[in-house]
Amino acid sequence: xxxxxxxxxxxxxxxxxxELPSQDLDVNRKEQKKMIRGEPxxxxxxxxxxxxxxxxGEVTEENTRPARANSSPRPRTRRKCKKQFAVSTQWxxxxxxxxxxxxxxxxxxxxxxxxxxxxxxRLGNMFVLWERKDGTPIIIAGPCWQFCTFVTVPxxxxxxxxxxxxxxxxxxxxLPFWVxxxxxxxxxxxxxxxxxxxxxxxxxxxxxTDEEAGSSGWFWNEQVGSFRPPGALYxxxxxVMIEDYDHLCPWTGTGIGRGNMPYFKGFVLMVNVLCxxxxxxxxxxxxxxxx
Numbered sequence: 001x002x003x004x005x006x007x008x009x010x011x012x013x014x015x016x017x018x019e020l021p022s023q024d025l026d027v028n029r030k031e032q033k034k035m036i037r038g039e040p041x042x043x044x045x046x047x048x049x050x051x052x053x054x055x056x057g058e059v060t061e062e063n064t065r066p067a068r069a070n071s072s073p074r075p076r077t078r079r080k081c082k083k084q085f086a087v088s089t090q091w092x093x094x095x096x097x098x099x100x101x102x103x104x105x106x107x108x109x110x111x112x113x114x115x116x117x118x119x120x121x122r123l124g125n126m127f128v129l130w131e132r133k134d135g136t137p138i139i140i141a142g143p144c145w146q147f148c149t150f151v152t153v154p155x156x157x158x159x160x161x162x163x164x165x166x167x168x169x170x171x172x173x174x175l176p177f178w179v180x181x182x183x184x185x186x187x188x189x190x191x192x193x194x195x196x197x198x199x200x201x202x203x204x205x206x207x208x209t210d211e212e213a214g215s216s217g218w219f220w221n222e223q224v225g226s227f228r229p230p231g232a233l234y235x236x237x238x239x240v241m242i243e244d245y246d247h248l249c250p251w252t253g254t255g256i257g258r259g260n261m262p263y264f265k266g267f268v269l270m271v272n273v274l275c276x277x278x279x280x281x282x283x284x285x286x287x288x289x290x291x
Contacts, residue, residue, distance in 0.1 A: 081134075082134060083136060083206050085204045085240060086241035088223060088234075090223075091239050109146065112146055117129075123137075126204075126238050126240060126254070129199075137201045139199045140200070140202075141253065141254070142248075142252070142255060143238055143248075143254070144254065145198065147253055148198050148254075149253070152194065152253075153191070156190060156191065156194075156271075156274075159278060160278070163183075164180075167282060167285045168180055168281065174288075183281075186270065190273075193263055193270050196263035196266075197256075198253045200259055200263060202256060202257035202259045203232075203242050203260075204259075205232055207226040209225070210227070217229075217230065221234055231243065231244045232245060235248060235255045238254070238255045242258075243257055244257050244258035244261070245257045252267065
């Protein structure tokens with residue numbers, strides 16, 4: 001920059017004064033004096049609010065502080081709330097008021113439920129043995145699980161054991177060995193279908209109280225305090241709302257709905273096949289003994 005020699009108040013004689021270029025002519029003489037003396041200049045421009053380190057020559061604590069890592073809070077994982085199923089409102093009121101007393105008599109149904117299903121979560125008269133995180137049942141027992149466990153299963157096993165011992169394993173009948181390889185899979189298939197029907201979710205529905213469901217063709221059910229779609233019905237024995245409810249089967253111990261209907265049909269088919277096979281084997285043994 002060009003330098004001129006001027007005298008003025010407060011300045012030493014012969015001290016050079018810096019002439020600013022044309023774009024900085026708006027700087028007054030006081031600011032020029034501060035620039036010569038090395039004093040800080042006040043910044044009146046609102047667009048520049050941060051102090052300049054080069055002008056003041058000061059080092060603040062914020063400038064020497066190391067840059068922090070990104071300390072943004074981690075996103076919290078929301079816990080999934082369990083589903084609220086359409087259960088009998090009367091049962092829920094009895095449960096909250098403590099009217100459902102624990103019965104320890106093993107000769108009664110409630111006593112067997114208390115001892116055998118003590119670790120299960122109860123939904124009406126059904127017992128959830130294994131469920132997903134959202135509460136959807138994976139293994140669930142119906143209200144008539146005692147009949148299925150102590151009547152249906154022993155009856156099937158007893159009849160098949162008698163036929164296997166006196167007919168298939170009897171050397172006097174001279175049955176070919178492949179009969180046993182057909183009989184055992186039929187028996188195992190029947191028990192498998194029975195387990196799938198008895199322990200599978202029959203189609204429990206969630207509780208829906210939104211009035212928009214009523215405008216879409218759903219019907220209000222007072223027993224569970226929820227709207228229900230067409231085909232869903234309330235099971236008095238199970239005390240829950242079941243989708244596409246058909247009937248309660250005491251032989252399988254649970255209600256039959258959309259969730260276990262295919263397995264129920266498979267169980268009926270396998271039971272009929274097993275019965276016909278047993279009848280055929282017994283008839284063969286009797287005719288052979290008579291002839």
